[in-house]
Amino acid sequence: MERHNKRYGKITGWGIYTPPKVVTNFDMEKNWDTTNEWIVQRTGIQQRRFASEEETTAFMATQAALNALEKADVQASEIDLIIVGTCLAEDFTPSVACIVQSAIGAKNIPAFDISAGCSGFVYSLSTAYQFLSTGLYQRILVIGAENLTRFFERSDRTFAVLFGDGAGAIVLEQTDQPCGLQGFTLGADGSGQDDIRLNTSSGLNRFDAGHLVQFNGREVFKFASRILGKACDQALAQSNLSLDDVDWIIPHQANIRIIQSAAKNMGVPIGKFYINIDQYGNTSSASIPLALFEGLESGRIKPTDTVLMVAFGAGLTWGACVVQLAPVLNPQLHPAQHSWA
Amino acid sequence: MNTEQTIRNEIGLVLAMPPAEILPDKPLVEYGLDSVRAMDMVVGVEDLFDIEVEDMEIAALKTLNDVIGMVENKLA
Numbered sequence: 001m002e003r004h005n006k007r008y009g010k011i012t013g014w015g016i017y018t019p020p021k022v023v024t025n026f027d028m029e030k031n032w033d034t035t036n037e038w039i040v041q042r043t044g045i046q047q048r049r050f051a052s053e054e055e056t057t058a059f060m061a062t063q064a065a066l067n068a069l070e071k072a073d074v075q076a077s078e079i080d081l082i083i084v085g086t087c088l089a090e091d092f093t094p095s096v097a098c099i100v101q102s103a104i105g106a107k108n109i110p111a112f113d114i115s116a117g118c119s120g121f122v123y124s125l126s127t128a129y130q131f132l133s134t135g136l137y138q139r140i141l142v143i144g145a146e147n148l149t150r151f152f153e154r155s156d157r158t159f160a161v162l163f164g165d166g167a168g169a170i171v172l173e174q175t176d177q178p179c180g181l182q183g184f185t186l187g188a189d190g191s192g193q194d195d196i197r198l199n200t201s202s203g204l205n206r207f208d209a210g211h212l213v214q215f216n217g218r219e220v221f222k223f224a225s226r227i228l229g230k231a232c233d234q235a236l237a238q239s240n241l242s243l244d245d246v247d248w249i250i251p252h253q254a255n256i257r258i259i260q261s262a263a264k265n266m267g268v269p270i271g272k273f274y275i276n277i278d279q280y281g282n283t284s285s286a287s288i289p290l291a292l293f294e295g296l297e298s299g300r301i302k303p304t305d306t307v308l309m310v311a312f313g314a315g316l317t318w319g320a321c322v323v324q325l326a327p328v329l330n331p332q333l334h335p336a337q338h339s340w341a
Numbered sequence: 342m343n344t345e346q347t348i349r350n351e352i353g354l355v356l357a358m359p360p361a362e363i364l365p366d367k368p369l370v371e372y373g374l375d376s377v378r379a380m381d382m383v384v385g386v387e388d389l390f391d392i393e394v395e396d397m398e399i400a401a402l403k404t405l406n407d408v409i410g411m412v413e414n415k416l417a
Contacts (some may be wrong), residue, residue: 020354154383218396221380226388263379265388 008171009180011325013074013171016277016293017060017069019049030292039161044256048164048281051147056090060167061145065104068141070111072171076104079171082111083128085120085144085285087198087314089113090107094302096145099260104141115314117174117196118252120144120285121168122147122186125309126321129181132174143169144285151198151213159213162255167288173257177327182306183238184321185231192316195219221258224312228262231310233319239322241306243268246322252311253277253287274301284313301325344390344416348408353397365406386412 024047025036039045051060061084069076084097097111116123121144128140145167151159172180197214228251236242249272253257256277263270270302274291288309295301303326310320342350345361353360356372363372374382379402383394384406392415401410 041375218380221377222384222387225381225384255377257377257381261384264381265385 007133007135008175008178008327009172010127010177010327011170011180011323012173013068014169014289014296015069015071015074015294016166016168016286016290017063017067018290019051019055019060021050021052022047023050023164025161034161040255042255043162043281044221044275044277045161045281046278046281048149048261049166050149051165055147055165057086057088057145057147057167058090058096058103060102060147060165061086061096061143061169062100062221063194064145064167064169065100065141065143068169068171069104070117073172074139074171076106079104079106079139080109081128081131081140082106082109083124083140083142083288084111085116085122085124085142086112086113086146087115087117087120087284088146088148090147097143100141100143102122111313116188116317116319117283117315118254118282118284118287119186119311119313119315119317119319121288122184122252122309122311122319122321123317124285125170125172125323126181126184126186126319128172129184129189132172132180138174140172141169142172142289143167144287144289146173146284146286148198148284158217159215162282164283166280166286166290168281168286168293170289170292175327179324179327182241182322182324183235184319185234185238186317186319187227188315188317190315192219192223193314195223195316196314198314205336221255223316224254224258225261225265227312227318228258228310229266231312231318232266232308233281235308235310235320235322241322243272243308245306246308247305248272248274248295249308250274250288250291250295250311251309252313253280253291254282254312274307287311302332344412345405345409347389348386348412349405351389352382352405352408355382355385363405365409366404368403369405370403382408390416392416
């Protein structure tokens with residue numbers, strides 16, 4: 001990837017919204033034929049958040065966006081573009097992004113959703129960087145937001161225990177200092193379209209839709225445990241970097257066992273993966289920004305770190321991007337080669 | 342590395358136990374193999390030997406020897 005004479009993008013703000021309703025595995029035991037032990041062993045999940053009817057996808061996306069804007073000290077009027085990665089808006093149209101635009105007080109700027117299953121945030125972030133690098137837009141809001149539990153309330157335990165709701169947002173700002181996206185890969189295999197399907201033939205209302213989930217667990221496991229490593233390899237090759245240059249791999253938080261399998265297949269210690277699925281479950285497009293936020297706020301992810309975000313999802317889709325969070329002092333050297341890094 | 346040792350190592354990784362301690366005919370479920378770990382094991386074996394294991398075959402893989410036999414049949 002050409003890294004000279006181009007514009008760069010720095011993540012200057014990050015924010016999240018998670019519904020206050022915490023549903024633990026013990027809560028799930030009361031309504032489903034399941035146990036805490038079963039869920040923890042097979043998924044790594046201990047609790048998740050359930051959105052109320054008022055906490056729509058757009059509402060959560062908006063709250064996350066406002067928090068990210070505040071962190072970046074950027075006004076909504078300064079934003080040039082809004083991209084939301086999401087599987088499921090409340091309505092077929094308008095997009096979540098347009099609702100967010102109005103809610104935060106931005107006017108007339110382009111706003112659109114990207115539907116790429118659980119890969120939505122990586123697709124959205126990679127797309128945002130393209131607009132930044134051309135110089136067309138200087139400040140972009142990138143959001144991952146999902147409200148999927150409404151689909152699973154009446155399905156079997158396999159789905160009901162897996163998912164949670166939430167949203168994460170970042171503000172991406174153009175800079176001339178080398179940082180930001182180092183390389184990325186996006187992909188899709190439509191022949192796997194039936195492996196994960198949320199059928200909306202009965203509409204999007206939560207009370208109609210519980211039985212319309214199609215999920216081939218074996219195929220998804222096989223696909224996911226392989227594609228995580230392949231996508232990481234491709235994004236690193238694009239970046240001319242190796243895994244040693246990466247401080248954290250932030251995977252889509254679908255299932256701890258998939259992440260463990262991928263780590264085994266990649267020959268990478270599990271400790272290099274940032275994992276918080278135990279707290280939120282699978283929040284689809286929101287899982288990576290939720291993890292990034294948590295990591296940055298807790299200090300586990302440092303402002304100078306290089307992170308490798310990697311996701312897979314329905315479609316089937318996948319994507320990975322290597323992002324250097326802070327500018328590089330000497331552009332000839334990767335931050336990992338600086339003594340201060 | 343021969344087929345048995347390769348499979349031993351893979352199952353050892355999946356079950357987080359020393360490969361040498363896996364008894365050939367002891368049910369893998371007694372070492373902690375469950376449906377998810379079985380998939381993990383199958384993905385690993387498929388990639389290591391460039392073979393494809395059908396879903397229906399997975400249930401028959403109860404012991405280390407079962408896995409070795411299945412792989413050797415496919416490679417024959």
